Amino acid sequence: MNPHPHAREDLAQAAASRGALTVSGLDKSFDIGGKPRKILDGINLNVRPGEFVSIVGASGCGKSTLLRLIAGLDTDYSGELRLDGDRIATTSLDRGIVFQDHRLFPWMTLEQNVELALLNTDTPKSRRAQIVADHIALVNLKGFEKAYPHQLSGGMAQRAAIARALVTEPKLLLLDEPLGALDALTRVHVQNELQRIWMAQRSTMVMVTHDVEEALYLGDRVIVMSPNPGRIRRIVEVDLPHPRDRRAPLLHRLKDEILAELTSGADAAESADNLVHLPSREAR
Amino acid sequence: MKDQLARWPVRLVIGLVAPLLLIFLWQWQASAHSVTFAPPVAVASALAELLRNGDLLRDTLATLQRAFTGLAIGAPLGVAAGIAMGIWKPVDRLLGPLLHALRQVPMIGWLPLIGLWFGVGEGTELIVVSMSAFFPSMLNSHAGVAQVERRYLEVGGIYRFTTLQRIRFILLPAAMPLVLTGITQALAFAWISTIGTELLTGAGSGLGVAMQTAQVQQRLDIMLVVIGVTAALGFLINQLFRRLRQSLLRWQPAQS
Numbered sequence: 001m002n003p004h005p006h007a008r009e010d011l012a013q014a015a016a017s018r019g020a021l022t023v024s025g026l027d028k029s030f031d032i033g034g035k036p037r038k039i040l041d042g043i044n045l046n047v048r049p050g051e052f053v054s055i056v057g058a059s060g061c062g063k064s065t066l067l068r069l070i071a072g073l074d075t076d077y078s079g080e081l082r083l084d085g086d087r088i089a090t091t092s093l094d095r096g097i098v099f100q101d102h103r104l105f106p107w108m109t110l111e112q113n114v115e116l117a118l119l120n121t122d123t124p125k126s127r128r129a130q131i132v133a134d135h136i137a138l139v140n141l142k143g144f145e146k147a148y149p150h151q152l153s154g155g156m157a158q159r160a161a162i163a164r165a166l167v168t169e170p171k172l173l174l175l176d177e178p179l180g181a182l183d184a185l186t187r188v189h190v191q192n193e194l195q196r197i198w199m200a201q202r203s204t205m206v207m208v209t210h211d212v213e214e215a216l217y218l219g220d221r222v223i224v225m226s227p228n229p230g231r232i233r234r235i236v237e238v239d240l241p242h243p244r245d246r247r248a249p250l251l252h253r254l255k256d257e258i259l260a261e262l263t264s265g266a267d268a269a270e271s272a273d274n275l276v277h278l279p280s281r282e283a284r
Numbered sequence: 285m286k287d288q289l290a291r292w293p294v295r296l297v298i299g300l301v302a303p304l305l306l307i308f309l310w311q312w313q314a315s316a317h318s319v320t321f322a323p324p325v326a327v328a329s330a331l332a333e334l335l336r337n338g339d340l341l342r343d344t345l346a347t348l349q350r351a352f353t354g355l356a357i358g359a360p361l362g363v364a365a366g367i368a369m370g371i372w373k374p375v376d377r378l379l380g381p382l383l384h385a386l387r388q389v390p391m392i393g394w395l396p397l398i399g400l401w402f403g404v405g406e407g408t409e410l411i412v413v414s415m416s417a418f419f420p421s422m423l424n425s426h427a428g429v430a431q432v433e434r435r436y437l438e439v440g441g442i443y444r445f446t447t448l449q450r451i452r453f454i455l456l457p458a459a460m461p462l463v464l465t466g467i468t469q470a471l472a473f474a475w476i477s478t479i480g481t482e483l484l485t486g487a488g489s490g491l492g493v494a495m496q497t498a499q500v501q502q503r504l505d506i507m508l509v510v511i512g513v514t515a516a517l518g519f520l521i522n523q524l525f526r527r528l529r530q531s532l533l534r535w536q537p538a539q540s
Contacts, residue, residue, distance in 0.1 A: 071442065073438055073441060073442070091441045091442050091444060092444070093443070093444060096442070097442055099435070101435065103435055103436065103438075103439050105436060105439070105453070105454070105457070105458075106535055106536070107457035107458065107460070107535045108457075108535070116443065116453060117443050119443060119445070119449060119453075120443060120444045120445070120446075120449075148534075148535045150535075150536070150537040168443075
């Protein structure tokens with residue numbers, strides 16, 4: 001619990017050398033039907049250490065692609081991607097990711113799944129069990145250590161995936177629509193958990209979502225993206241201390257603004273273009 | 285109602301309906317054509333005789349030993365080959381076409397050739413049984429590794445798994461259901477080809493040899509005893525293996 005902005009700044013300073021993400025002039029194209037198609041166009045973004053950044057945008061705006069590039073799962077890009085000054089060229093234990101599907105290994109218990117993330121870290125073997133237990137407690141799953149993923153509910157499995165991603169203490173945690181597959185109630189619950197965990201850990205987090213409310217509730221800043229090709233349209237500062245109140249008027253005002261931006265965004269000509277061309281492109 | 289049907293004593297009784305009906309029809313028919321058909325009573329006394337003189341035990345043990353030795357040789361080789369082919373494309377390209385062509389030949393079809401090379405005897409039988417255990421293990425293991433989901437492999441990438449870690453923690457466990465299916469099939473194939481080779485080579489002891497001898501001696505009762513024992517043992521082994529499989533795959537959601 002840390003409602004004081006000053007204390008928060010101190011913490012942020014302590015972590016200053018950890019988790020600063022720099023994206024500059026990032027372009028990404030996919031080959032579709034033999035023709036290159038631009039997915040990301042000139043993305044520039046600086047994420048401060050310890051910051052929570054949300055990215056929203058219509059489907060197809062390349063926000064998940066951006067996250068996969070930062071994770072190092074796809075290394076075919078032009079431009080600059082750096083974490084604490086080091087160019088991102090492959091995956092790294094410094095960068096954790098939570099996917100929309102939890103991706104826990106079904107053949108392992110919750111405990112084993114979390115511990116497996118420590119396999120290639122230099123964490124001493126003797127301390128691993130304790131660290132795993134701490135992280136399972138962090139996501140409120142105590143008592144489910146021996147459960148197999150199919151025995152967990154969707155929300156529990158997703159929290160387990162968050163524990164697995166955090167156990168390596170990554171400088172940067174990437175969240176790719178982590179709550180997208182959950183029902184509305186579970187979603188609100190896990191959002192609260194996520195806020196609590198972020199406040200406890202203070203690692204840098206970048207979350208992609210299509211839920212504007214969720215983006216605003218969690219993000220220090222919200223990046224609004226537009227599609228075809230994916231560009232940053234606007235960056236919204238959410239100047240509210242954590243933990244936040246969902247009913248805060250600022251959040252609602254910003255939500256209306258961003259929704260207006262996202263829906264009016266594609267002007268008549270552009271959307272007509274989409275309607276005419278999307279199906280034929282798929283047919284090819 | 286559904287739960288009641290699932291309870292094992294009920295299942296046992298239901299499972300016995302068809303065999304008992306068969307025995308009844310058999311007794312009834314056998315009294316009508318006594319030359320070509322031995323009635324159950326005669327078969328029962330043949331069974332008692334074979335148990336007393338130890339023939340049945342000797343033959344059963346010989347067959348079991350042959351089948352399981354063949355399985356112990358063929359199945360691990362098949363699993364290893366299938367997994368290697370699933371993981372490394374060059375291995376698949378190198379061995380795939382040859383193995384897929386060879387498996388088109390029914391196992392019994394290899395018997396004359398292998399018999400010519402190694403002589404009629406234990407060695408030849410073991411090679412044929414091993415081969416028949418090899419192919420189903422290989423095919424299923426290959427399919428098991430080939431269908432491992434990419435999203436799990438990505439998780440391995442995120443946590444910087446080495447090739448060996450990827451095989452041990454992702455590919456093998458993910459392929460395990462199909463690997464075990466392969467071994468179950470290998471078991472059935474090994475059992476069938478053991479009896480088959482014993483019938484054809486007729487050397488030493490074994491259930492197949494006993495069947496053949498009984499045919500020569502026109503001992504219909506003994507033939508039926510041996511067939512019954514073969515069927516019962518095959519069924520029993522298969523059940524045991526299903527149990528083993530269930531306990532190995534307890535991480536899977538229950539299939540109903």
